[in-house]
Amino acid sequence: MSAIAGIFNASGRPIEPGHVARMLEPMRRRGPDGASTWHSTTAAMGHCLLRSIPVESDATQPLASAAGDVVLVLDGQVHNRTQLTSALRSAGARLRDTSDAELVLHAYEAWGQACCDRIIGEFAFFIWDGRQQLMFGARDAAGARHFYYHRTPQRLAFASEIRGLLALPDVERRVNSSRMLDFLVDDFDRDDEIGTLYEGIDRLPAGHAMQVDRSGMKTWRYWDPKDLTAAHFTSLEECTREFMAVVDVAVASRLRHTGAVGAMLSGGMDSSTIVGLISGRHRSELCEPLRTYSLALEDRTVCGDWQAVSQILRHDPWLRATAVGSQQGEAFAHKLDAALTDADEPFGVLSAMPYQLLFERAAADGCKLIFDGMAGDTLFYSPEKTLAMAVRQTRLDLAPALVRAFHRHEMFGWGAKQAGRSIAARLTPAPLRAAWRAREREQRLRSGMLGLLRPGVADALVGAREKAKRQPGPSDIEQHAALFTSGLLSFAQERNGAMAGQFGLETLSPLADRRVIEFAVRMPLAAKLALPWYKHVMRNGTAGLLPDEVRWRRSLEGHPGWNFYEHMQRGLRAQWPSGSPPAGFFEPVGAWVDLAAVARLWPATNNGLLSHSDDRVLSLAIAAKWLRLNGFSGP
Incomplete structure (x- = not known):
């Protein structure tokens, strides 16, 4: 896992000397084995190397084409090297070596922006095409590698880490309120594939590509399993x-x-x-x-x-x-x-x-x-999803097998309850079903983290997420593919x-x-x-x-991860002599959260460890600490 960074000034204004090197510096931990930069008048790129694969598979980056007019920075690995090498040679490519970066560079030269559909691997890359005066970037299908970008009408800057962008003097440190709410309400933490917690700093979604030139920026999905x-x-x-x-x-x-x-x-x-x-x-x-x-x-x-x-x-x-x-x-x-x-x-x-x-x-x-x-x-459907599919398609023939499966995986009680709810919902007349859903929605807005948000915030958040939710098509392939593009x-x-x-x-x-x-x-x-x-x-x-x-392990439960958080909360309380957080501790989240409600919540959780069903205090504590440590006081 290396680090990449770059700048393109669409206005034609020369790039300030040293800006890309400044972006690389806070990301050196990702690439401790060397750093290099390349620049022209209006474009510059840099790379920090983590040497995790044999040296013959690594090329010094940024990597330029033989003519010098196409330049690449790559974070990641190519995993269909044999097939890609063969296809490139058949297309007339003259490979200088077999490094991953060389393969990606020649793939772009051979197939242009369609190259990302030919590359199988874990990657994020950017290419400067001096012939067309544009930047082209892509991210692998599953999103194993990533980058962030900051764009103004005159400039694009990208980096593997947000801290690389914050190293630029004109990138402001402002909280994205929408994304902060996603953090607090973990039902939505992965819904926004583009925004970050920093206003004005975005990410490219997995399976997407982007182009930036003097006319503007466009992004598109190049991989869709549906x-x-x-x-x-x-x-x-x-x-x-x-x-x-x-x-x-x-x-x-x-x-x-x-x-x-x-x-x-x-x-x-x-x-x-x-x-x-x-x-x-x-x-x-x-x-x-x-x-x-x-x-x-x-x-x-x-x-x-x-x-x-x-x-x-x-x-x-x-x-x-x-x-x-x-x-x-x-x-x-x-x-x-x-x-x-x-x-x-x-x-x-x-x-x-x-x-x-x-x-x-x-x-x-x-x-x-x-x-x-x-x-x-x-890759497979869980017992819960299997049940939902059976109810949705009225597959009564699957009922005996479902009963056995839920019993086998020690989920019989839960499965019976969910099946009863699903069947009741299918049999209930539409007007009553709508009233039932409205009642459940109101209960949801008053419970959990949503119940701690300031008046009106929860309703607006849930409404926005419901409106943005994409519904996959009816076929099994469309339903399954949606799990990988959501x-x-x-x-x-x-x-x-x-x-x-x-x-x-x-x-x-x-x-x-x-x-x-x-x-x-x-x-x-x-x-x-x-x-x-x-x-x-x-x-x-x-x-x-x-x-x-x-x-043939039966139980699907028992992951020890939650117990780590119980111990972490114990460690946090040990740092507070009174057993309660210092005065004003939660103030950084006051723009989104009803602090009076939080004050009422704390005594109720102060006498015992964090429960599986209520992690609100820990979420709020981490959010407040992160905002304070990173110099934020609010949106």
Whole structure:
């Protein structure tokens, strides 16, 4: 994971000397192995290198074409190198080397702006085309890499981190109120794929490209899986074999490395499958044993995830395992200020703090690459989504299998309740159904974080999000594709990638590979449904790679992450002698939140640890701290 930055002055005004170097400086942690810049009169770009793959795969960047009139900066990796190299040579390209940057540069020269549809990988790149006097940028399909940009009528500036843009003297530090509300109300935290917490600083959504020239800026989606056609197999067994083959290709294409390689291992099917494939089929390609990183409850005997991880470790002693216990959440409270100061946005600190502890350990072990199971939950339909589909399509024939599946996954009580609600909603006359929904909406506005917002703010927020919500088409492919184009996956990718980048780590997500996603979207419905088991294709496909106790694990609950936050809140309270936050602590969020309501809430939570159902105090505390530490006093 490197850092990129650049400026284009559409007005024709010369770029100030040193501006791009100034943008790179605060991002050096993402690329500690060297920094370079390139500039012309109206365009300039820079690159900070993280050398995580063999030197022959890396090119010095910014990289210029042979003629010098096309220049590239790339953050990321190309994962269809063999196919892309062959296609380029067939198109007449004269490759100077086989680096990823060289391939992307020649892809642009060969196919122009259609090149991004030819590249499979985890990438964000910008190209200056001096022939046409324009900047062209793109982001990979799943959003594994990202960049931010600040645009005025006269100039475009982009950078891998927001702090790179803030290094420019004319980029103001102003809060985007809409995005702050998204942070506070986590139902909406991934709905806005463009805005950031900084007014005037935006991101390019995943699977999109952009062009900026003197006439203005335009963006477009170049990848949309809803346009795929259904795949056909002679049996589910054939589908399973081909699915695992595609996943194996995605894993293998990410194994270029220098030094130690790490992998997240939760004991669930996604991360366990990645670890099983690396160990079972690609062990000889690693310089040393794979290092795994897991979260666990303080009492490991009651931690379902750790029990599954332990089964894997007994099955495969080649692995080098590290576990971080939930009690470390309390220690993290003492590093919270530093974490929030380091964070461009506080989303990751709130929703993924335990993973930051794992990234820190992996970096200390010398890892520069770490695999994860990101996107696995979107490749298949959960029991909840399977039930919703069955009710929507009135599939009464699936009822017996649904009952067995919910019982098998220890969700029978929840499933029966949801089924009853869904069936009742279908049978209720339209006028009564509308009244019911209106009543539920009013109750929602008065509860949770929405109930703490200032008068009128909650209603306006929910109304705006409801209006902006996109409804996918009726077909299974359209419904499934929407999971990958809604911001759900790219939000998590960006959050984890930003945290890993703080430690000079590059995250790799084989299950978010475009080839894997497209295969999953095209699979027959029977392969996706949680019948007879959730992720049964993956469970059957890992025979011989994983212990049966892991493959046929019943419970879908037991993730230890929440317990880390309980400990973090304990650590925060220990810093306050009275057990309550100092006077004025929540004032930075007063523009959005009813502080009197917060004052009434605090005593109710002060006598016990944070509950699973009420994380409002922690969200408010993190928001207030982040605003204060980053020099904000309000919108």
